[in-house]
Amino acid sequence: MNVQEVRKMFPILNQEVNGSPLVYLDSAATSQKPIQVIEALERYYREYNSNVHRGVHTLGTRATDGYEGAREKVRTFINAKRTEEIIFTRGTTTALNLVAQSYGLANVREGDEIVITYMEHHSNIIPWQQVAKLTGATLKYIPLQEDGTIALEDVRSTVTQNTKIVSVMQVSNVLGTMNPIKEIAQIAHENGAIMVVDGAQSSPHMKVDVQDLDCDFFALSGHKMCGPTGIGALYGKKELLDRMEPIEFGGEMIDFVGLQESTWKELPWKFEGGTPIIAGAIGLGAAIDFLEEIGLEHIEKHEHKLAAYALDRMSQIEGMTIYGPKNPSERAGLVTFNIDDVHPHDVATVLDADGIAVRAGHHCAQPLMKWLKVSSTARASFYLYNTEEDIDKLVEGLVKTKEYFSDVF
Incomplete structure (x- = not known):
């Protein structure tokens, strides 16, 4: 993978911020978009903007082909068995809420258990809190090891015959931990539970095979994988989605509407009421084409290299605390950290003055912050367009930040 050639495909990177070249290190929040995706969106609106499924005119047919073609691209991207197992949503949050509200409320009862982990994003905590509250079920948490990883013996001791749902993120947006989803799914199934996977941080960075993982549901967001905002997908096994x-x-998801009752369309359309996110789906399809042309295996290898380089450089800064697995091969391409006596928001502000964009805050993971015994952290996250030079600039900025606050206080 030629990173310099890849960078040329991202117009936003060719700019200055606060008088310095932009160093974008916040891809875990949202990725930048290649020209191929931008042009696909523009082409839809310029050439064949129309609603889907409803019209027989030429523009409607082209829009429908683009929309449903994108669904097939998502299917192959994660290796689902059937195209009807792919439901378009607004993103991972909407997908997880769909599972919680539709499957969870119908299949969980008082005395049952829902199992998650302390590292989950709020999107994979709050929906299950609500299901537990409405059904009387118990929400349980798999313990974390000291380095923020999951031990399978802890999974086995937490998941029981009373567990109905296990829901775990494949990659932590804070720790970078890559969780053993396949093994957790096996334990869940052995106990009669289903396995739900938050794939927001994994699908942009590594090859995902839902059949190999044997998960029952898998959620992803387009905007984190070079696609537009407001589009994502839920994979679900057909036998579960059918029930x-x-x-x-509303419109589009119905088969027949009578005065007193109605019937629904078949999969996947029964879950896609109203005018769907047509342009977003087409843009997501273009993003998948782009990522597959580059190669997910090359992207993952590149990010592991960047993570190793960043861990090595940043660990040399005195007063730096880095969270998550210490072995670069065991973590994704992000580094979450704190500098002693400097608030993460101050770190991010000083870095931004030099055109370096990082994240600061609780990263929608307040239970994990409590587990880490901090209120917030700073995070630098990498993607296919980042370089070791970006990390060098980050390290220079962190040293500058540390020295500045040492002088002030």
């Missing part, structure tokens, strides 16, 4: 009821009702 689930829609949670949004």
Whole structure:
């Protein structure tokens, strides 16, 4: 993978911020978009903007082909068995809420258990809190090891015959931990539970095979994988989706509407009420084409290299605390950290003055912050367009930040 050639495909990177070349290190929040995706969106709006499924005119047919073609691209991208197992959503959050509200409320009862981990994003905590509250079920947490990893013996001791749902992120957006989803799914199934996977931080960076993982549901977001905002997808095994009821009702998702009752379309359309996210889906399809042309295996290898380089350089800064696995091969391409006596927001502000964009805050993971015994952290996250030079600039900025606050206080 020629990173310099890849960078040329991202117009936003060719600019200055606060008088310095932009160093974008916040891809875990949202990735930048290549020209191929931008042009695909523009082409839809310029050439064949139309609603889908409903019209027989030429523009409607082209829009429908683009929309449903994108669904097939998502299917092959994660290796689902059937195209109808792919539901378009607004993103990972909407997908997880769909599973919680449709499958969870219908299949969980008082005395049952829902199992998650302390590292989950709020999107994979709050929906299950609500299901537990409404059904009387118990929400349980798999313990974490000291380095922020999951031990399978802890999974086995937490998941029981009373567990109905296990929901775990494949990659932590804070720790970079890559969780053993396949093994956790096996334990869940042995106990009669289903396995739900938050794939927001994994699908942009590594090859995902939902059949190999044997997960029952898998959620992803387009905007984290070079696609537009406002589009994502939920994969679900057909036998489960067939039994689930829609949670949004209106046009497009119906088969027949009578005065007192209605019937639904077949999969996947029964879950996609109203005018769908047509342009977003087409843009996501273009992003998948782009990522597959580059090669997910090359992207993952590149990010592991960057993570190793960043861990080595940043660990040499005195007063730096780095969270998550210490072995670069065991973590994704991000580094979450704190500098002694400097608030993460101050770190991010000083770096931004030099055109370096990092994240600061609780990263929508407040239970994990409590587990780490901090209120917030700073995070630098990498993607296919980042370089070792970007990390060098980050390290220079962190040293500058540390020296500045040492002088002030």
